[in-house]
Amino acid sequence: IAGITQAPTSQILAAGRRMTLRCTQDMRHNAMYWYRQDLGLGLRLIHYSNTAGTTGKGEVPDGYSVSRANTDDFPLTLASAVPSQTSVYFCASSATGKNSPLHFGNGTRLTVT
């Protein structure tokens, strides 16, 4: 079934540790995104990539980094996790051009202790 796969589905992480959240899509979409979703704050864009080899900063990029080596994969790395990064992280993708909705994965629930 075509879609977005995120791994792990949940993780408990000690503060200061490094963590990479994985995201893979099989829809050959050019654009990919990382959002975090927090109660009372909604979905906020962390980083995005319009095409392989390019990335950009979203609304809340501090403490996170991304890479886009190919079309299908868009990993999100927390270099040194802090408790405020406890959240649900969603990866999304879209085709470029008009009328291109976002397709979301089912999220990674991250708890930083």
Add this chain to the structure above:
Amino acid sequence: QKEVEQDPGPLSVPEGAIVSLNCTYSNSAFQYFMWYRQYSRKGPELLMYTYSSGNKEDGRFTAQVDKSSKYISLFIRDSQPSDSATYLCAMSAGGGSNYKLTFGKGTLLTVNP
């Protein structure tokens, strides 16, 4: 004033009721309007997509956009328990610029059998 305002609810209705979900926005450049549905512990999924002002109907769902009032609505007719979810409005200024998609915080809807 936040760019997109959405009543967080929660909203609880009996089965068969007509549900009205609403968002207001302040950015007059927004011209693409979306509604996403998010079930518990799942990623958001696109429900409705409209361009500029007007109505769009899809089965029991109707999306309305009033750009003059900066107000969008989603109506659900003959609501079902399976409609119980969080509904997110989203909007952007231009097709293809999805990294600038702005989400409301979501309204939690419960449809009681």
